[in-house]
Every structure is written in structure tokens, then in C-alpha cells.
Amino acid sequence: MFANFDYQVILDNVGILWDGMLITFLLTGVALVGGIIFGTVLALMRLSRFKVLSFAAGRYVDAFRSTPLILVIFWFYFAMPIIGLQAIGGLGSVLIAFTLFEAAYYCEIIRAGIQSVTRAQIHAGQALGLTYFQTMQYVILPQAFRNMVPVLLTQAIVLFQDTSLVYVVGLKDFLTAADLVAVRDNRVVELYAAAAVVYFVLCFASSLWVRRLRRQYAI
Amino acid sequence: MIEIENVSKWYGDFRVLAECSTSVAKGDVVVVCGPSGSGKSTLLKCVNGLEPFQEGTITVDGVSVGDKGTNLPKLRSRIGMVFQNFELFPHMTALQNICLSQMKVLGRGPDEAEERSMKLLERVGITEHAHKHPAQLSGGQQQRVAIARALAMDPIAMMFDEPTSALDPEMISEVLDVMVDLAKEGMTMIVVTHEMGFARKVAHRVVFMDEGRIVEEAQTEAFFTTARHERTQMFLSKILEH
Numbered sequence A: 001m002f003a004n005f006d007y008q009v010i011l012d013n014v015g016i017l018w019d020g021m022l023i024t025f026l027l028t029g030v031a032l033v034g035g036i037i038f039g040t041v042l043a044l045m046r047l048s049r050f051k052v053l054s055f056a057a058g059r060y061v062d063a064f065r066s067t068p069l070i071l072v073i074f075w076f077y078f079a080m081p082i083i084g085l086q087a088i089g090g091l092g093s094v095l096i097a098f099t100l101f102e103a104a105y106y107c108e109i110i111r112a113g114i115q116s117v118t119r120a121q122i123h124a125g126q127a128l129g130l131t132y133f134q135t136m137q138y139v140i141l142p143q144a145f146r147n148m149v150p151v152l153l154t155q156a157i158v159l160f161q162d163t164s165l166v167y168v169v170g171l172k173d174f175l176t177a178a179d180l181v182a183v184r185d186n187r188v189v190e191l192y193a194a195a196a197v198v199y200f201v202l203c204f205a206s207s208l209w210v211r212r213l214r215r216q217y218a219i
Numbered sequence B: 001m002i003e004i005e006n007v008s009k010w011y012g013d014f015r016v017l018a019e020c021s022t023s024v025a026k027g028d029v030v031v032v033c034g035p036s037g038s039g040k041s042t043l044l045k046c047v048n049g050l051e052p053f054q055e056g057t058i059t060v061d062g063v064s065v066g067d068k069g070t071n072l073p074k075l076r077s078r079i080g081m082v083f084q085n086f087e088l089f090p091h092m093t094a095l096q097n098i099c100l101s102q103m104k105v106l107g108r109g110p111d112e113a114e115e116r117s118m119k120l121l122e123r124v125g126i127t128e129h130a131h132k133h134p135a136q137l138s139g140g141q142q143q144r145v146a147i148a149r150a151l152a153m154d155p156i157a158m159m160f161d162e163p164t165s166a167l168d169p170e171m172i173s174e175v176l177d178v179m180v181d182l183a184k185e186g187m188t189m190i191v192v193t194h195e196m197g198f199a200r201k202v203a204h205r206v207v208f209m210d211e212g213r214i215v216e217e218a219q220t221e222a223f224f225t226t227a228r229h230e231r232t233q234m235f236l237s238k239i240l241e242h
């Protein structure tokens, strides 16, 4: 089967594959940044002394963490037009789905990060006259994020792999692009091998980097 | 300037503070001592509203701490607080630690804040470490930065919570020296400490707490010579042995 492995078909289609990789990067990037921002808001809500806020955020996290990602993607893709939001299109709805889904996971990571910073640091900030939110912004969150970097990056690697799920709604991410070429040129082995190698190299390199960060900061 | 009247506080069923009353006038230096768990830290935190209390009143410069409408951040910015474990912000340099609240709370510009910070670092004797992070400083140096950070807000009073008890013995005096200078300049101070030498030198009054109560309060000399309560005497004999 590998005897007639055809490298040429991969090289010929680098353009298509690269376009797919850009979609994959876009999804990962938007879901990562959006998820961290929204996840931070959720984490602050969960830690709030206002019961309504912490309850709402808690149920949100429970709901998304007990739903398969693929269902969330489907739901947003098919439900958005129904509630009258055709305008955002396939990519838009998938970006929203990923962001909302990732936020639930980041919320828990960030909450643990905030709790890893001692209460005395909050007191130190507040004793200087900083408000609760200023204390969070300048004192607690920077320390929390520093403690969380490795876990956040590990979650980002999972996210990077999960973006391949968008093939179900016909978006041409990297894996979908590889699949299209594979079927069109009848070169399944070559394209799937190439995809596997690319995913492996990117993810493995990132996790090595994360491991080094972890050791560097002794977390 | 600081009036504490009949303050009681509970953690659940556990009463941490029981009907505490005392007052600190402008320029007073008051030392608070007492066994571990007697509520000294809690009392300080009630004064600047870091901990709520259920009964009694505390007023700072005429402002009631317990009132719902009180602007607590503003009130806190006027009282400096120094912690046992320094609580410098580890992700900032010494200088940034001192500048942060000047800029965010007092609205000073970066240049003005930095100038003021450098003056204060000079005063506590660590200008050469301005750009180091807390982890690169000794405990004594960190605590002096923490004092400078509190002073940068131009507080009307300073509270110290066992500022030297986390320090190696050889660093205690460098911190106490700074505090003695402050006291001599007329700063209003409440100091939780077991450094009785410091108390004798600069305190006007000593307050002894036990099990959430202010058991004894007296002028410094009277406190050491004619303490009335048995528990105070026991505590004193234990602590003066060292």
C-alpha cells in the first residue's frame, strides 16, 4: 500500500491545505481569546458573593460541560437561522459555538487560578484603596493567569484538535480540506497521512513547549 | 481619630470579637498584643472594613466604617496597612508595587508616582532594589517596601499586623527602626506586635486582647509595671522571658 505513496499529490495541494489550516487557526484563535475573556467573566461571576450571578454561571458551566461539542456546533449552525440570525453564516455560528463552549472549560481553569492566589493578596490590594475590580484586574488576575498558563495551553491544544469537528457543517478547515482532496484525487492514504503528521507535529511541539514552561515556573 | 465602640464579630457561632472598645487619637501610637487567636488581626481588619462586623460602631476620622453608604475603598486608602507576610504583589517590581495605588486610586501620573515612590524607598533605605521583584528581596527588605507602599498613599494613620514576626531575627531591627522613625514623626499608629522593646520605646498605650476581648488597656509604663489582670500578667511574664 505504501509502495506507491505519492508525495506529489500533497505538494500539488499545499495551497488548499494551507487555506484549510488558516480556518483551523482562525477557529482556534477566536475560540481561545473569546473563550478566555468570557471564561474570565464567568469565573468572576462564579466567585461573586451575589448568589444569582454564581448560580447562573454555575449552571452555564454544567450545561456546556455535559453537552458534546458536536451537538453545540449543530445546534448553533441550525438554530441560528431559525431565530433569525442567518446573517452570521456558517463560520460565524461555529465561532460563537466554540467560544461559548470553550468558555465553560476556561471558566473552571480560571476560577482555580484565582483561588490559587491567596485571600491576603486581595486584602493587600483593597487595603491600598483599590476597588474589588481594580484588585482583580491589577493584582489577582495577572498572578492567576501566570499560574494557569500551562493548563490554558493544554486546553488550547485540545481545542486545536477539536476544531476539526466543523467538517459536519461543511466548513473547510484543515482536515476537511485534506479529506476533499483525498476523495477528489482518490489519494486517501497520502492525504490522511499528511494530516496526521501535521496534527501530530503541531500538537507534540506545543505540548513540549508547555512542559518546558511548566518546569520553568515550577507549576 | 479612630473610635471603636462595643464591636462584636462572629464567624458563624464563634465570637471572634466581643464588645471591643477603644479609641486612637491623632498622633497616638497604640500597641496591641495578646495570645494567638485572640482577634488582633480581625480587629485591625474591621477598622478598615476588610472584614465586616455585626455589632457596634467604628468611625475613622468621622466616617462610620459599618455604614452601608460608606465609600470603603476611599476610607481604606487613608489608612495604611502592613501585613505579617508583607503581601507585596509578586508580579511587580518594588517600584511598581508602590506606584500602583498612587496611580489607580489617587490619580497621580506615572512620573509623580515614581518620584514619590523613590523618595519613600530612599527613606526606608532600599533605593538600589527599586527594580527588583519581591522574590529577589530579603524579608526585611520586602517589609520595608510594604511600609513604603502604604506611606505612598499619604495615610492619616498606619496599622501594622505583626510586621516583624515572619522575619529572621537579624532583620527585625531594620523594620522596627523605620517604624520608630514614623512614630517619632507623629504618625498615628496601631501596631499588633510582641516586640515589647518597641512598645516601651514608642507606644503611648498598650492594649491586651484575649479571646476576642480587650482585657486591659493602659499607658505603656503602667502596662508593664502594674498590669491588673491575671491573664495580662501571665502573658507578660511569658513574653518578657524571651
Ligand SMILES: Nc1ncnc2c1ncn2[C@@H]1O[C@H](COP(=O)(O)OP(=O)(O)OP(=O)(O)O)[C@@H](O)[C@H]1O
Pocket (backbone or CB within 6 Å): B011, B016, B034, B035, B036, B037, B038, B039, B040, B041, B042, B043
Ligand atoms: N475567615 C475565618 N473564618 C473562621 N474563623 C476565623 C477566620 N479568620 C480568623 N478566624 C478565627 O478567629 C480567631 C481570631 O483570629 P485572628 O487572626 O484575629 O487572631 P490573632 O489574634 O490575629 O492571632 P495571631 O496571633 O495568630 O495572628 C481565631 O480563632 C481564628 O481561628
Ligand SMILES: [Mg+2]
Pocket (backbone or CB within 6 Å): B040, B041, B042, B161, B162
Ligand atoms: Mg494575627
